[in-house]
Amino acid sequence: MRLVVDGLAGVDAALTAARLRGIVAADQAALPTVDGAASLSAWIADRWGLTGSTAAREVRLAVGLIDEKTALDQLQAGVISRDHAAGLVAAAEKQAADHDAAARARAAEEDRAREERRRADEQAQADAASMAERMRLAREAAAREEQLARERAERAEQQAAANDAARKARQDALLQSAVQGASPDQVRTDANRMRAADAAALERAVAAQRARRSVTFRPDGITGQRVMRVVLTDADYELLQSGIEAAHTFDPPNTPEDDRRTAAQRRYDAFLDLVTAGVQAGELPTSRGTKPHVTVTIPLATLTGEAEVAGIGGFGTVISPETVRRLACDARLTRAIVDANGMPLDIGRTSRAWTTAQHTAAAQLFGGCAFPIADRSPCGRPIGWTDLHHVIWRRHDGPTDQDNGVSLCRHHHNAVHHDGWQLSFDLPTGTVTVQRTADGRTVTRTTRFPHDNPRRGLEQDSQSTAATSGPKRSDATTDDPGNDRGGPERPGPDRDDPGDGRLPI
Known part of the structure; x- marks a missing residue:
């Protein structure tokens, strides 16, 4: 089987080389013009049944290898892929x-x-004492410019020859690397390393990147959700990646398969946590007199669950009723009375759903996201990345009291509101329970706080060490069924998190 796979790779490389040579031959024979095609790419797309972008890539590769006979021969022989x-052409x-x-x-x-010489010549001629002197200066300036033009032409010719030699030397070095077994990624890395040796070229590339930096939004054609496209400079890419890496968390090893996030979803959550941390830091400029925030306008009946009318975001997006109720779990609410035509009649005082003291109490009790991913094992994402969820929902007249609030990260807050998980909380025992029935199977998990607080152990252990002497002992007691959690060594949130409600960066 290994020989078969290797043989297929060689066949694919040979066919690729034949296709590229065919594209060049068709272009030289003017076949696209004869057939009335708008371009060579359009002709190839029609003849081979390709998309426009795929055909354009094929043409680009073929044109890039026109003068690279050795590379084409190696491709046809199956030595390179x-x-x-494509890496050689890109370089x-x-x-x-x-x-x-x-x-x-x-x-x-x-x-x-x-231009500076022209102005100097004009000034000198204007200051000339006689017409004869002025004519002499003009002749000398013209002769000088002719000589400079010849020198520029010679330098341009020499530079073109030097550029061709440099291009050939780089291409030969990269091709040799590929022939000797370097991977395509390594070839591209080698090309970037060679390019980095030219500091002036790098500075020009930086200027070009800054000119092209952008953030654009478009609706997704399937779901209608917004797709953000970001064009970053290299330095800004490093900055964003470092922030995402700091905010990124893996799902704990014992997370059920159905609850696990994909790599792309984990990066998304980390990116949103970065944005949320920046907004909540309170250091951004105000907009229309208020700090940056998410504004959603909804009927009161939606909030109470008496109606299922969607909300409208501040930028025109339509927010589902259940998403609105999730956002309202930890939000400031403003009452607005409008008439039948939508004319505001009265705007009430903004009220906060949860007080600062309640947030502090939740941080001390839960230490992070309290959603049980397994018995006695909470999610534990840092408290700064969580919202306080109303256990008895607002739509069911749930109070904004400590015994009705549980800290949940964005992922698990969505799970409770949208994925069928039922959550309950018993404050006297600190027990958080979730339950869901799916496919005829009921899953129930519990955690107990503060025993399962992932950020409780370090501080309390240090206090215990300072206040006692004698043999070390476990914090567990005989009536604590959860003393087998594994202590600080168990999988869970990052132990380096400062636990102060801000991202650990």
């Missing part, structure tokens, strides 16, 4: 772009120097 060839395109940018910079400098 299509991805190797050549970047190098050509660097050379073009350098040529534009030299041309701009020469234009500035020529």
Whole structure:
């Protein structure tokens, strides 16, 4: 089987080389023009049944390898792969772009120097004592410019030859690396390393990246949700990645398979935690007199559960009734009375659902997200990444009291409101219970606080050590059925989290 797979890889490489040569031959024979195609890419897409973007990539690769006979031969022989060839073309395109940018910079400098000489010549001729002197200065200036033009042409020719030599040397080095067994990713890394040796080219690339930086939004064609596209500079990419890495958490090992997040979902949650932390830090500028926040307008009946009318976000998005009720679990509420035409009649005082003292009490009790992912094992994501959830929902007249509030991270808050999990909380015993019935199977899990508080052990253990002497003993008591949790060594949240409600960055 290994021989079969290797043989198929060689066949694929040979077919790729044949296709690329066919694209070049068709272009040289003007077949797209004969058939009335708008472009070579459009002709290839029609003939081979490809999408426009795929056809464009094929044409780009074929054109990039026109003068690379050795690379095409190695591709056809199966020594290198299509991805190797694409890496060679990408490296050549970047190098050509660097050379073009350098040529534009030299041309701009020469234009500035020529303009300065012209102004100096005009001033000298204006100051000439006689017409004869003025004519002599004009002839000398013209002769000088002709000589400078010849020198520029010679330098341009020499630079073009040097660029061709540099391009060939780089391509030969990269091709040799690929032939010797380097992976396509390694070839690209080698190309970037070679490019990094040109500091001036890097500075021009930075300027080009800054000119192209952008954030755009578009609706998803299937779900209608917003898709954000971010074009980052290299430095900003490093910054964002470092923030996401700091906020990123894996699901604990004993998380049930149905509750596990994909890698993309974990990055999404980390990104939103970064944004939330920035908004909640209180250091951003105000907008229309208020700090940045999410505003959703809903009928009171939706909040109380008497109606299922969607809310409207401040930027025009439609928010489902259940999502609105989840957001309202830990939000400031403002009463607005409007007439039948939507005209505001009265705007009441903004009230906060949970007080600062209640948030502090929840932080001390739970230490993080309290959702049980297994018996005696809470999720434990840091308290700064959680909301206080009304155990008895607002729609059921649930009070905003400590015995009705449980800290939940965004992921598990969504699970309670949207995925069928029923959550209960008994304050005297500190017991949080979740239950869900799906596919005829009922799952029940419990945790007990503060015993299961993931950030309780370090502080209390240090206090116990300072206040007692003699042999060390466990904090567990005989009536604590959860003393087999494994202590600080058990899988769970990052122990380096400061526990102060802010991201650990």
